[in-house]
Amino acid sequence: MGNPVHRSPGSVSKSLASWLFFSVFLFMTSVLAAGGLPMLVPGHDDPAESSINVLEHAEFLRDPSGRLGVDQVTALAEAGTAFAPLESDHLRKGFSSDVFWLNFSLTRNDPETERLFLVAWPPFIDRIDLFTEVNGAYRRVQQAGDHVPVGERAMPVPETVFPVVVGPDPVSYLLRVETRSVVSLSLELKNEERLVGEGVARWIRHGVFLGMSLTAMLLAVLAAIWLRQSVFVIAAAYLFCFFGFQFLVNGNDQLFLYPDRPWLSDRLLGAFTCAAAGLMAWFVTSYLESETHFPRLTKVLQGLAVVTGVGVVISLFGGYHLIAPGVLALIFLILVAMLGLFVGMIPQARVRALAMLVMFLPAMAAAFFQILHSTGWLGSSLQACQLWDMAALAQMPFAAVAILIRVSEAQQGLARAAGYRLLVENQVDLVVKVDPDGRFQFVSRSYCETFGKSAEELIGSKFAPLVHEEDVEATLKAFRATLAPPFVSYVEQRAWTVKGWRWLGWSDTAVLDDAGRPEAVIGVGRDVTDRVKAENALSRSRRQLEMALDVARIGCYSIDTKSGTITADERCVTLLGHDPDNFSLDWPAWKALLHPDDRERVIHLTEARILAQGEAMEMEYRIRHRDGGWRWWLDRVTSANAVDEKHRMLGLVQDITERKRALQQLEFLVRHDELTGLFNRRGIAQIARHQLAQAHRAGLPCCFAIADLDRFKRVNDTWGHEVGDRVLKHVAECLRTAIRSGDWVGRWGGEEFLLVLPQTPLEEAREALERVRQAVADAVLEVDGAELAMTISIGVAAAGPVDLAPDSVIVRADASLYAAKQGGRNQVVADYPARLAGSTVPAD
Structure with missing residues (x-):
């Protein structure tokens, strides 16, 4: 099914244009960072004569309320106690919304006067007023600062x-x-040549920075228009805000944009500062795809x-000076988090992470300088401002290179996409691309041919109507x-195609955007x-087989003839009444469950023929059930017939206990009377022949006797056949219990019974039968509260040497x-003459 699709990172572009662009920007940055342009100005190499730090001998007075006038300050100065010397060569108070007064004097050792220039840094102090002593009193002669209109400034x-x-x-x-925000002021005295030279160098730096920024922004804008990726829009917005911040922090905005509304500078500076910091963080995460x-x-x-x-909103309403400390702390947190992200992403996306690291190192340095300055740790000399300019300038070429890297990656992605499209268009499988709402964005030619629709008909429509109504829910769930x-799934559904309803299997994979969110789904389908x-036919066959195995009570197992291990399925365990989860039928357990009478035979056959020779065979044996009873198993073993399973035998066991019982019952019914449980005519005749043959071989006597119920017809006529059957069963039970242990009795027919008395002389037989007759006569049967007594008449005959079959002896019996019946019934008559055998017994 695959993994979610991400845009694959490419390598740095090797094109001549990219390297030329990079080289030019790097060269210009190196020249400016080395101070090459300022060195072209005459006198720059002798700063001692062209630049003097005025604040080295100045004193300061803090005016928190800002209400002191020049006369009051003059009076305090004359008192000699209000002003205090500076602790360093610049005024450094960090975050301080205050008014400060500086007291200093200027003189030169040369007798000639010279026009010089007092230059205060940084250029974004709200307001600075210069007062000089005239006729013993101080008066304001000049003013400057961000909150002073350009036309009213000293210059x-x-x-x-x-x-x-x-x-x-x-x-x-x-x-x-x-x-209203930061006091960290340096004040230098410069001659005209130095001022002009530094101004020219500064404007050149700003011009180069402007060109680089515009070029980088143009690259980002063009990439955003061409590739339509949000990361380039964020890059362009960040570069614009960073450029705006630099433009404002150097005071250039006041000369060109709003010379009569200098208060707007603070608001825009705060807004650009906050926006640049936020866009910087967002650009980094989008560029690295770090989510x-x-x-x-x-x-x-x-x-x-x-x-x-x-912070942007607060700054636009004029409150940046209130949140400036928090903004600097927020920028510091962003810088630390970015640095950690760069380092962490190097193993995952080395080129991108290194590009971001190199790009933002100068920006981090510039921000670090700004934080040090704003907290009062770094003075605002011209050299410090030059360092800020260099740091900002150095970021631009690397920003352009970073954008080119992403453009190169996108180009490679488009090239791959074109190749993929060519592959998809000629793909037999169905390929579609849908948005998160399920609307088609792309359909392959094979998909259109399968559904008989054109791409124009399908693009923009939802896929669900093409799916069978019974499969819509499962499809939408997937x-x-x-x-x-x-971000992957697989589903099989029925869809209406040009060939009717067809089953389609879909492997779906999400396409993730830069933030790791699904922006589309690519589906690959196959008929x-x-x-x-x-599979359905196989499943039906399997279900039928399972049902057949369950109905037939058949279990399956396998034998490894090499190791002698047995692996039985759940049915084998269930046939024995055990829980498959708590019982394992292996070789030791199987042997222990065998019936003692069958164990030796079955184990011998298994070891000698199945395990040793791999011979297929069939055997029946008894095995213990969980309830303590015994079950008959029919065990069939055959070879697995697989090339890689030559040491494996397969076995089927079937519970044939019921069949065994049925066979035993059938065998019983073949030789026994169903009503009385005694041997039937066939069974007792077979016994008679067998006993007669044994008597002849051993030379021993043998007698046969026929017993008949007296007046049995009256019982049927009076009480009915149901009572007659009870009488027959009653008499049969009496006969079974009354005969000797070695004698046999069976129902000969109707109410007649044949008795076989082996190894018994005639007289002894007569005596034994007399006891039987008496037992029947003594046994009384209760019928509907009345006692019913029955008697029997018995005729007995002894087998002679010439009697080779029981028939002749039975005739004499x-x-x-007949003689017993004629003689009054309920008696035993022995060996009556055979000539009367054909006579009819008197009716009962």
Whole structure:
């Protein structure tokens, strides 16, 4: 069925254009990072003469309320106790929404005066006012800062620059610094050449950064339009916000966009800061497709990105200065989480992870510098700002390369998709692609031919109407299962095709987007009608076989002739009354259950013929049931007939206990009378012949006697045949118990009984029969509360040497019975003359 389809990561593009693009950007970044352009400015190599740190000897005064005027500050300065010396060469107070006053003086040792420039860094301080001493009093001479319109600044430049004239006479200055977010101020005195040179280098850096940013954004936008992948849209948005942040943080926005509304700079700066941080986190997770490998860390980054969206809204309403510490802490968390994700994704997607790591190292460095500056740990000198510019600039070529990597991967994916489409179009199997709602996005030619529809008819429609109504629920259930892990399923369904209802087997696999969510399902179907029919026929045959085995009470087992092990199925165990889960019928258990009379024979046959010779055979034996009784088993063993099973024999055991009982009953009925349980005519005649033959061989006497119930007809006429049958059974039981242990008795017919007295002389026989007669006469049968007494008449004859068959002896016994009847009944007559054998017995 396969694994869920992901977009496969490719390798870095080896095209000449990609490497040329990368080389140009790397060269420009290296030149600018090395400070090559600033070195072209005359005097740059002698900073001691062209740049002086004014704050080395300055003093400061904090004005938390911001209500002190210049006169009050002047008075405090004259008092000599309000101002305090700086602890370092710059004003560093971290997060502080305050007003500060700086007190310093400027002079030069040269007798000539020179026009110099006071340059304050960073350029995004809200407002700076410069006051100088004139006629013993201080007055404001110049102003600058983000919240001062460009037309009212000392110079119409984004930096805070104050032109001053410095001569041999010292001039005192007061500098009022107002900010709502960060105070980390450096103040340098520069000559015109140095100021111009650094400005040119700075504008060149910004121009190169602008070109690189636009190029990278253009690549991302074109890739998003061409490939329609969300990761490129996020990349373009991030690059735009990062560029906007750099553009705003350097103050360039105030010169071109809103010179008369400088307050808007703070709002946009905060909004771009938060948006860039959030898009940076979201871009990283989308680019790396990390949700599959690191779902928790990915969710953390995406959650932090969502939080930055709140910061964007707050900043647009003018509250960035309130959340600036939290935003910096949030950016720090995002940077740490990103770094951990880069390292963790290297084994899973090495090229992408390394591309992201190299791309964001400069951005991380720039953010780190910004955090150090905002917390007061890093001064805002021109050199620090140059480091921020270099870090931002270095990110752009790697961003472009990262985008090219994804474009190259997408190109390879499209090439593979084109090859797959060609393969699918010529595929015999049915191939479709549907969206999560079940609507066709693609159908193969074979699918259209199978259903007799065109692709135009099918695209956009749902697949369910083509499915048999009895299979719709199972089909939809399998489809929904494909949209959840493990994103695969298999289902067999009936569908109406040009050949009528056919069984189709579908292997469905989900296509996952960059976030690991199913965006489509690819189904590969095959006509399995013949297999389903064969399986159904086989299933019916199997069910019939199972039913036959159950009805016939047949179990199956196998014997490994090499190891002597027996493996029995559940039916074998069930036939013995045991639970298959709690009982195992193996070789030792089987031997222990055999009947003692059968054990030696059966084990010998099994070991000598089946295990030793692999001979097929059949045997019957008894085996113990769980209830303690014995069951007859018919055991048939044959060879497995498989090439790889030459040491294996197959056996069938059938419980034939009922059949055995039926045979025994049949054998009993063949020789016994069903009513009385005595031998019937055939049975007693066979015994008579056998006993007569034994008597002749041994030279011993043998007598035969016939007993007949007296007046039995009256019983039937008076009481009915049911009572007559009871009388016959009653007399038969009396005869069975009254005869000697070696004598035999059987029903000869009607109410007559034949008795065989082997090894008995005639006189002894007569005496024995007299006791029998008396026993019958003494036994009384109760019928409906009345006592019914019966008697019998008996005729007996002894076999002579010439009597080779019982018939002649029985004839003489019958004649004796006649004599007993004639003599008044209820008596024994011995050896009456044979000439009367044909006479008729008087009617009862």
